[in-house]
């Protein structure tokens with residue numbers, strides 16, 4: 402991802418290399434390139450404005466450090482700002498003092514929640530936990546089935562409403578799952594919730610009600626990295642409707658430039674915690690802001 406952004410920045414920085422000091426014209430030329438590259442990477446316009454504004458201010462006001470030439474100095478500033486927006490340090494999962502830890506997933510339909518639920522369970526198992534998946538997406542007839550398949554692939558138990566009992570109440574299912582997890586000694590509960598293709602008041606309320614009922618330790622907002630400019634609108638709607646504690650970027654293996662990462666992190670101020678990078682259970686990693694920034698600037 403970000404190939405185009407890094408290529409352009411590298412080309413711009415080449416022009417700056419070897420200059421004794423940066424003129425305002427040099428900085429503005431660089432900023433124009435960064436701005437264009439970010440827009441091409443589908444970073445939302447207000448985010449581009451805020452980001453380039455900070456880079457410009459710092460590039461003009463900071464003393465060029467003795468060890469760096471001006472081009473390297475700008476690279477460093479861009480790197481610092483990228484790491485800053487992307488959350489600084491890797492933000493680890495917050496585990497409950499008294500198990501089970503409850504992790505709720507929210508996001509649009511097709512964002513990758515169910516797949517992520519499996520990957521998270523698979524990863525938690527490898528870390529020595531006993532996760533349980535909970536099917537609180539009762540909106541789509543096939544969703545429970547899909548979670549069961551994912552659970553099998555992850556080697557994790559799935560808690561779902563009994564078949565034949567009608568659609569079931571997702572809030573009840575989520576609440577019951579906590580008691581079952583306690584009795585069966587599952588130390589992490591991962592609650593998959595329903596999403597629609599567009600933002601939907603009723604389902605947003607349902608997610609908010611599940612949240613109130615199970616009082617999760619983490620609410621992870623799963624967003625498709627390919628969503629581009631829509632990332633801001635979607636993230637704001639979920640922040641407002643459900644509130645979340647962290648972000649998971651899915652489909653980072655696609656050919657998106659990944660601008661959604663910058664947009665969501667900047668507008669919500671929430672850390673990106675995990676990246677989902679394919680359809681297999683192991684295509685999952687903790688998100689490292691510094692590595693992502695390196696990748697952007699490489």
Ligand code: GDP
Pocket residue numbers: 508509510511512513514515516517596651652653654655677678679680684
């Ligand atoms: P949900 O509706 O939010 O539960 O989304 P799903 O988990 O059902 O995912 C929707 C589609 O995206 C499925 O076909 C998944 O196989 C696919 N998918 C999910 N995560 C990834 C990913 O990280 N990379 C790729 N390439 N596909 C993914």
